[in-house]
Amino acid sequence: ALLALEQPIVVVIDDIDRLSTNEIRDIFKLVRLTASFPNVIYLLAFDRLRVEQALTDGGVSGRAYLEKIVQLGFDLPAIPREMLRSQIFEQLNPILDGVKDVRFNTTDWPHAFFEIIEPLIGNLRDVTRLVLSARTTIETLGSDIEAVDLLTLEAVRVFRPEIFQQIQKHKLVLTEVRDLYGDRDKKKQQAEVDEMLAEAGDDAEIVVNLIRYVFPMARRYTDNTHYGYDFAADAKREHRLAHIDYLDHYLERAAPSGLVSFRRSEKAFTKMTDATAFAKYIDSIKPEELEDTISGLEAYERSYPIEAIPAASAVLLNRIYKIPERQNRGMFDIMRPDLIVGRVVLRMLRRIEDQADREAVVRQILPELTSFSTQLDLLHTVGYREGAGHKLVGKEMAEALNQEFIDRVEGKHSPVPSEEWDLARVYWTIVEAKGDEYIPIELADPDEIRAFLTSARSVSRAQTSGSYVVTEEAHLWWDALVQISGGEQELAQAVRVLRETDGETALVELAEKYLGGWRPSRD
Structure with missing residues (x-):
């Protein structure tokens, strides 16, 4: 029947080299036993070296065995690198063009392609595999993460x-900023990078280049090059995988909370040059999201538009009171709302290099600040107060601003008591400045009393050795409250006013506890 065929049957068996060793041997036994049928031709496609190794058995050479079966061999020429490149570019371009607002750094692309991607691609099949894999990723994340x-x-x-x-296993060591000195865990981190290099084997250079161009923070473990917090801020601003939030976004395909909040920071930054739009956007953010949003603006510290600094600073400072204190803070958590905002404003002011220009900007900001608390906070930031001042203005100007503040506040009630978040400190500043000449302020407005007591409240945290439980105890800056009020009787009257308005709140009960003689233990 086979002899009677007008045309031969061609049996094509492809990808033989992808089979297991036993399967490769079975295929060639099958071909050897059936190849002599008339009008039947076998076309076998495989990687010669891999198949020869599989067919080698004991003293029998796989190559000799193969030559007995295969009557005519053809070696496909290697595909020129130029053709592979053109295929990659030709197939990737439509994907990138199809993504709105795709992020693509043309400066970094040649390094990444020639030193990491191209060495991994050996044939047209690899090109197809890469393009199919990249399509979904780029379409999903290309506008969020650097392509x-x-x-x-x-x-x-x-x-x-x-x-x-x-990379998944050691993502922290690849993305974390480490201090140049005093890094006690460096041996452990070095071991993690060494593990990556060892696992890569012959492709260790790929890992080195991956660290160099994608995860530069880890270069300290490969070539002793150090990157600091400025680079981390740049990586976040540029949506690079070198920042842990974006790496997690890529690995998990779901934006982590830190990245979601940074998107709000990005939007806020784009509105910074329009004070009205900037204020409106900040006010549209939920109070519980304000802290992370404002904190994210630190990433732009080298990009703040100079002309926007006065108005933007005032907008942020005037909203400190809107940021809620974090609940269940850890023992080492010191980030308060005023510090969160203060860090951003400080970086804004530092953008102004000339001191005279900076002093003029401070003069512009102060009249725009609505609360006494915020005015005092800015004066502390730019002045010479030990532990707080950053000396952004001249010493004479700092002293003049402080005196102007005292003259403006002495004997006055806050025009916006509900916005005061550090009122006790404000009045204590007057006490210190006036000394024996200080005239106590009469507190009768419930909003002002509430702000006054709240700003004097603190929480001490303690943890017993061997216990995971952190205990908390609320305190009041009692001696200062008494002196500011003019005596304990006057303070007691203010507490009674607040009780009539607010009822038995925790703040009222704490104040009454002090009035009853209680004082915190000093153990």
Whole structure:
């Protein structure tokens, strides 16, 4: 029947080299036993070296065995690198063009491509695999994360999954900023990077280049190059995988909370040059989201538009009171709302290099600040107060501003008591400045009394050795409250006014506890 065929049957068996050793041997036994049928031709496609190794058995050479079966061999020429490159570019371009607002750093692309991606690609099949893998990733994340980083990590994930697993395992050491001195865990971190290099084997250079161009923070472990917090801020602002939030976003395909809040920070930054729009956007943010949003503006410390600094600073400072105190803070958590905002304003003012210009900006900001608390906070930031001042204005001007503040506040009630967040400190500043000449202020407005007591409240935290439980105890800056009020009787009257308005709140009960003689233990 086979002899009667007008045309031969061609049996194509492809990808033989992808089979296991036993399966490769079975295929060639099958071909050897059936190849002599008339009008039947077998076309076998495989990687010669891999198949020869599989067919080698004991003293029998796999190559000799192969030559007995294969009558005519053809060696496919290697595909020129130029063709592979053109295929990659030709297939990637439509993907990138299809993503609105795609992020693509043309400066970094040649380094990533030639030193990481191209060495991983050996044939047209690899090109197809990379493009198919990258398509979904770029379409999903290309407007959120730098596409050069995405393509680079996709190439590693597809062609060297063992290296990709190491990236997942050691993501912190790849993205964390480390202090140049006093890094007690450096040996541990160095061991993690060494593990990545060892796991990569012959592709260790790929890992080195991956660290150099995608995760530069880890270069301290490969070539002793150190990157600091400025670079971390740049990485976040530029949506690079070198920042842990974006790396997590890529690995998990769901934006972490830190990244979600940074998107709000980005939007706020774009509105900074329009004071009205900036204020409106900040006011539209939920109070519990304000802290992270404002904190995220630190990433732009080298990009703040100079002309926007006076108005933007006033907008942020005037909203300190809107930021709620974090509940269940840890023992070492010192970030208060005023510190969060103060860090951003400080960086804004430092953008102004000339001291005279900076002093003029401070003069512009002060009249725009609505609360006494915020005015005093700015004076502390720019002045010479030990432990707080950053000496951003001249000493004479700092002294003049402080005196102007005392003259403005002495004997006055806050025009916005509900916005005061450090009122006890404000009045204590007057006490210190006036000394024996101080005239106590009469507190009768419930909003002012509430702000006054709240700003004098603190929480001490203690943890017993061997216990995971952190105990908290509320305190009041009692001696200062008494002196500011003019005596304990006057303070007691203010507490009674607040009780009539607010009822039995924790703040009222704490004040009454002090009035009853209680004082915190000093153990």
